[in-house]
Amino acid sequence: MAVALIPLAYLAVRTAEAGGDRIAAELWTERVGLLALRSLGLAGVVTAACVLLGVGTAFLVTRTDLPGRRLFALLAALPLAVPTYIAAFAWVSTVPRLEGFWPAALVLTLCSYPYVLLPVAAALRGADPAQEEVSRSLGRSGWQTFTAVTLRQIRPATAAGALLVALYVLSDFGAVSILRTDTFTRAIFVAFDLGFDRTGALVLSSVLVALTVLLLAGETATRRRGARYARLGGTRRPVSRTPLGPARWPAAVALVGVAALALGVPAVSLGRRLAAGVSRPGALPEVLSAAGNSLTVSLAGAALTMLLALPLGLLAARAPGPLTTVLDRLAYLAHALPGVVIGLSLIFFGINVAYPLYQTRWLLALAYATLFLPLAVGAVAGAAAQSPSGLEEVARSLGRGPWTVLRTVTLPLILPGIGAGAALVFLTGMKELPATLLLRPTGTDTLATELWTSTAVGAYAAAAPYAALLVIISALPTWLLVARSGLLDKEDRS
């Protein structure tokens, strides 16, 4: 758990060192106010757009007779594999001089709406159709039932997805930088990287953390009011589908349009520049070495994260209590911290506390663990539900000791969930940019950092091979995750 606390401790220590006057001088400026407004505005606009797009798409692919639903489900989830900075780069290289707030909002929406789509689609598939049938039988129309029953059933999933999107936008660095939108993350990075102004970077980080805490607190408060919706006993039939009638073709065209913007633009843009990028002298060895670096640091990060997440996840699932809740929230907070802040704090940690780790891949792996631990803990805790404690009790009653039970019953049952968690951490690690930029050992370049360096100097052709390879490698774990969510399953009985 200490992993999650390093960044917070760092911020507290350094901000205290800076002294009150200095902080006030940095804090109460027009620029900070503008940054805060722009960051929050961007988060608000993108979250709202993602909820609309995500819930709508989820409904179309799970609850209607839309032609080609499974293909559309896959297409709608695939933007997960496209890091925001690649999407931004693709747009910039296609539409010259594209920059500012609204383009950034567009790119971020297209990249992050799967974060709403996936949980909502799962909830829509899992919801009990009997409740909707009861509502219809009590005289409510289809639309009234949708708003009064269905939307409420999926509210927790929608809120969780929206929170992820909001946190993601607040901490996004790549897209806003490429599209030249000044938000906190960009200002922090610029202050640190160009000006070596650590105090300025720190104060800005603290404000960003405060915004994040505010967001988390808001989510917790609404969750308490919304409570949880338990399903009461009984076996469940698969959901019924609404026939769309003639509306199915416009709906399909709309989904094709979204997919074209979210996937088509990057694909075309990368494809066009790929030939030029690959034929550049010496390109191939450089790309391969960067790919190797990306793979090794992401794998190391995923392994370290899962190792830390396993006991935490099992504890959270088996022994719910105040302690586990606090641990869970702390981990969430660390996750919500932008990669820039995590990067800065781990540099400090490396220099002052664990010098042997500084400038090694292990520090980078540790940063990934800090950033992505909650994703992994969530996956493990969810998977632990696959192995109910009743099974373990039976195993013990048959004369098997605790370790044997863990090895022969618990682990085999939660392994698929652990695999999904590892895939998610690996995927996010591959895409991670700011912490990687700050923490990579000198001379070690990953796909993400090479791409970043090339786009920064406008060498779009040189950047294309890195971007293409990154997207292709990321697509694999994405596909695994989507397949596991059940979205691609054949019709379950009808």
Next chain:
Amino acid sequence: MSEVVLSGVVKRYGRVSALAGVHLSVPSGQLTAVLGPSGCGKTTLLRCLAGFERLDAGEIRIDGTRVAGGGRHLPAHRRRIAVVPQEGALFPHLSVADNVGYGLDRAARRTDRVEEVLTLVGLAGYGDRMPHQLSGGQQQRVAVARALAPRPSVVLLDEPFSALDAGLRVGLRHDVREALRADGATGVLVTHDQGEALSVADQVVVLRDGRVIQAGAPTTIYREPADAWVAGFVGDAVLLPAVVEHGSARTALGVLPVAGTVPDGAVTVLVRPEQVRFSPAPNAVTATVLRHDFHGHDALVGLRLADGTRITARILDGDAAVAIGGEVTVHVDGPARALPVDATTGRPAAAPAPLAA
């Protein structure tokens, strides 16, 4: 094959006593049913026996060896007590054979013990199936076989048939009893279904509010219930106020012989509905038919006696002409059973009473 003895077992959850001093003896090689309404503590009792919960007081001995109580808590995996949970809880990642062989050591797994217990539960040749390929009843059979395989001291069955269809339930519980008998296993069956307890168990233990109210053979529990509550819980009961004089009870149904020796005075007597017969006998009384519930194999007829007392009669001949509102004559076949009266309220005692021997 082991005898299990519980003495003064107490288990509290916060301020609620789930078990408030349970004394119980489970004879070796027999099937004991623990019967009680939901919330009576029967599942807690089972979890204490299995070793999943620690006792707050009292002790549990198996064949004279203390396994729980007095500062000792033998962990579940050392007790040799196998459980069959409500939903079977088969390991979903293991085949039927691997499920059944789970509790066996490596040497025993190579013998034909797995096939032997699968045969006992009527699933010979199913070893290669996976749990999800089995029906609910078959899953329960595998769960029983899995519990029997390592020849545990005791097999605990936690309402193992409650999730099944009524028809399937009857067949399965008799097969399971036969399997336990054939293997010589000591069994404890927890259930809230009195029919199940009476029909399969060698001994029935009635539990209420965390205490044992009565323990005995099924026939004893049914015919000689300790109090009015047990009488009503294990079957349909007609309870009548009565005055006993010289071994006969004066009731609204006439003067009835009373079983056993009962001192003279006011009591409540128990008559089972199947004792109430429609026939013009010398001591018959007249009753008005209020309702007629047809059950196929028999029928329950609600009657009102001349003084307004309502009683129930069970008749085997469902076609018998009983018109609602019509009059019939009834008499009681066999002796009535006097139940103790609570001295303070004058009502039938609901508190623990001396066992009717």
